Amino acid sequence: MAVTIKDVAKRAGVSPSTVSRVLSNHPRISRETTRKVKAIMEEMGYHSNMMARSLVSNKTYTLGMILPRPAEELFQNHFFAENIRGITTQASRNGYDILMTTGHSEQEELAAVTRLVKGKRVDGIILLQSRRNDPIIAFLKHEEFPFILIGHYAQDEEILCVDNDNVQAAYDATQHLIAQGHERIGFVSGPPNLTVSVDRLDGYLRAMHDHGLPMQPEWIVEGEFLQESGYRAMSFFMNLPERPTALVVIDDLVTFGVLRGLTELGFRVPDDLSLVSFNNISLTELSTPPLSSVDIGIYQLGYMASQLLIRQIQGDKPQQNRTIVPHRLIVRESSLNLSSKRS
């Protein structure tokens, strides 16, 4: 039905091989033949059948990824959307498309990945998250299939990944609060089994230590990446006999929970409690007051992941396994202290 390489060949009076070689810019094809064949391809509206091409060349020019499950709140809408934009944009630029699939459980996800890999549907895989002992990572590593992780995998430093320096990011956030004159600073963390929670807590602790500030164990609260966690943390902190004057919060969404609680109780931000958090989603600047947040370069995380994975597919060994995307603290009203406001 559709125009094939043979049709073009016949019309051009050459063999199919020649047409194929024109397509792939083979050096031995003459200027003249190239011109003629290309003209005829144009004229006949030829587009090569990707399935046939993939079958023989064993390349699909497709990167796979699994859609994060709703349960995995680490990846909220904003993160996911920005991230995938980065991934897709860079992939496109290199002639790759993104294949997305999903599973309703860890087991189904593994089955989906297996299907993509063994069924030769993709050339590489981008993983948006990893749990501890991730069977998908184990599988991909065992198959020696190209893949990259956004985030990093504490259990295995050998795998390719793109991540932030979360220790430093939290250090910066904490130091900023200290510079604003705060000494009593609390930390609202995420699930303790996630590297990101561990790293950010670490950065907070280091900053406190480096500036000789007292650390109280009760000023560190764990939670989920949900606003409810923020709400709970807030009420815990505000009921302490000695309240902190500022909080470093693991995620913007959690901070919204803190903020809502504070507003309900009649406390004011930053006057009664200053806040800094992470991710800098677009709504941080819309809230009242606007939230200070560490921009972790979500788009760039995706962009780099695409780029590095494609390089690896094409046989480029990277110097180091882990690539760091720079972060940037965006200071807004939620962490500006009174004196600097009054000045």
Added chain:
Amino acid sequence: MAVTIKDVAKRAGVSPSTVSRVLSNHPRISRETTRKVKAIMEEMGYHSNMMARSLVSNKTYTLGMILPRPAEELFQNHFFAENIRGITTQASRNGYDILMTTGHSEQEELAAVTRLVKGKRVDGIILLQSRRNDPIIAFLKHEEFPFILIGHYAQDEEILCVDNDNVQAAYDATQHLIAQGHERIGFVSGPPNLTVSVDRLDGYLRAMHDHGLPMQPEWIVEGEFLQESGYRAMSFFMNLPERPTALVVIDDLVTFGVLRGLTELGFRVPDDLSLVSFNNISLTELSTPPLSSVDIGIYQLGYMASQLLIRQIQGDKPQQNRTIVPHRLIVRESSLNLSSKRS
């Protein structure tokens, strides 16, 4: 390298055709053979090569879509993420994956779609938006290639689409404000060339008319789907000699702009101005005050689109071209009037 159908056949002592038929549950294959072949496939870790399968069967079990360009703010992060979740989930359930590609201009997007269609990479296409005279729609229609539109295309009622009843949604929102005792109600619209803007304005006008309320042309303001538009609309309305007491706003993000402006000027919501908007993104309930918003079922829009497209691919002719996803007004504090609050 990988295990092929031939390897399985040889090991099972049958022909490749038989193995293929076992794979596709051909009725003529005996119980015994099926059992044996399946066991061997399991044992050898066989997975069929999708490229080869697609090449001959002309089916890819893949749906294509183009990533909305950042410029097209109609599709914000929240919408996009929720929508794609619906699309992918339902696709997966039917054994389809999603292929995502992108282009930096309308022309590139058309080229990308052409590549997917002519290169036989996908079985159908989901379009997340359409401009007027969309060349992509024209192309797909001309090729008679299965596709579905999320939203609808006023120029052509023949194409398959999933949409809300935006007229009724706006009617409901307006009527709610009227029920709260408002008579002076303004409308903040989106770009006038989008169907969604036209429809929602229409619903607003009808509700006002049906309740015998005065309509003032200056109470209708056009803008973009950006918070800046909300900010501008707000300052316009609040500087009128006769201010409205409530606004219907085309989109939540725009409403955040209105809200920020009001807060800056010291106005209070809903006391000085009540607000209702559309889309019900997750942050509407986190803002202060929480925003009333019409939930348009973003996930379900995607879910239905997937489902209907797959049906069409499989040869099921739908009764009607346009499928309506129900909406639901979620009333929150931003539109509850004083009397009902005090009661």
Added chain:
DNA sequence: TCCGATTGTGCAAACGTTTTAACAAACGAA
């Protein structure tokens, strides 16, 4: 003039499936 290298092209096999047509065997009814 001859010959080795270079340039341009074609033949045919291969990639891993699906599917049509054919056929053998078993079955059941006359």
Added chain:
DNA sequence: TTCGTTTGTTAAAACGTTTGCACAATCGGA
């Protein structure tokens, strides 16, 4: 017993490419 039907299987062609090998023609230097 015979013959039409059903059941189970296979051989082989086809899908649209890529690519190793072969070969002819041209070229450039001795």
